[in-house]
Amino acid sequence: MKEWRILERDLPESIFVRVYENRIDLLRAVIVGAAGTPYHDGLFFFDIAFPSDYPARPPLVYYHSFGLRLNPNLYENGRVCLSLINTWGGKKCERWNPNESTILQVLLSIQALVLNEKPYYNEPGYTMWPGRAxxxxxxxxYNENAFYLSCQTMLILLRLPPRNFDGFVNWHFRVRSQAILSACQAYSSGKVTVGSYTSDGSGSSTVDEDVVSRLFKGLLGGLYPELVAAFSSTGASVEHFVEQPKLELEAASYKADGEPAKKKENKEKRGFSISKILGKLKKVFGMKNRVKHLCSSSST
Known part of the structure; x- marks a missing residue:
């Protein structure tokens, strides 16, 4: 099939696919979140089905959301809104063209146009207004929420990896665990904007005052121990991430509308130290093979 040859030749290292020998109408793909976005180092899975009259009609694309809405174009029910697959409006040149469009273009569009650095502006009507505070x-x-939900997705994938990708999921997070945890620390400090952290510290957008919300700090602080434990179970070397400075849980009491609840007069500031879970983490501790960019299997 021509599509497979295109994928074998041009698929970037940040996108992996698996095709099935007995079902050439199906494909499963995983996209690695790009640096500079709130999706960095995350894994995002898509199932793709080719209609019987393909390429006259575009492929059907389903996103494994696990019930989480981390992007305006990716719905909890798995729907993917994208002009190229005719699930969203757009100019004629942006929509599916049977003579030119390919599945590679679909995957690259999702990675570049959907999982981008400012997904908030993907919402209809939310145009870019520079200077509008x-x-x-x-x-x-929105980026804070996207990163938090991306981290939740990581935990789900490590517990329930998509079929035929369990080895890849473990390998990926074993390799990227330190970068992810370092980013969590940087964002929790409040001095680095979500999405701008780089593992070597270069290019990070740092400021003198907090640039992340108290709610995000609290949510991320609560998730951090789970990430350390989950990454440890892959065989990753994360021992030095166990004993860390306190990550503040300032979001313990928030109203439903997101406004901070009124604090009691003498209530102490609450926090926790990651070192408290050292005993729990030591109980947990696997994976080696990286899947090829294009591989085959006999079942879905």
Whole structure:
């Protein structure tokens, strides 16, 4: 099939696919979140089905959301909104063209146009307005939520990896665990904007005052021990991430509308130290093979 030859030749290292010998109409792909976005180092799985009259009609794309909405274009029910597959409006040149469009273009579009650095602006009507402080702040908060949900997705994938990708999932997070945990620390410090952290510290957007919300700090602080434990179970060397400075749980009491609840007069500031879970983490501790960019299997 021509599509397979294109994928074998041009698929980037950040996208992996598996095809099935007995079902050439099906394909499963995983996209690695790109650096510079709130999706960095995450894994995002998509199932793709080719209709009987393909390429007259575009492929059907389903996103494994696990019930989480981490992007305006990716719905909890698995729907993917993208002009190229005719699930969203757009100019004629942006929609599926049977004579030119390919599945590779679909995967690259999802990676570049959907899982981008400012997904907030993917919402219809939320156009880029440079200098508009409110929109910019809302975009930053959206990035915080996207990163948090991406981390939740990591935990789900490690517990329930998609079929035929269990080895790859473990390998990926074993290799990228330190970068992910370092990013969590940087974001929890409040001095680095979500999505701008780089593992070597270069290019990070740092400021003198907090640029992340108290709610995000609290949520991420609660998730951090789970990430350390999950990465440890893959065989990753994360021991030095166990004993860390306190990550503040400032979001312990928030109203449903996101506004901070009124604090009691003499209530102490609450926090926790990651070192408290050292005993728990030591109980947990696997994986070696990286899957090829294109491989085959006999079942879905």
């Amino acid at each position: 409110l929109r910019q702040r809302q975009s930053m908060v």
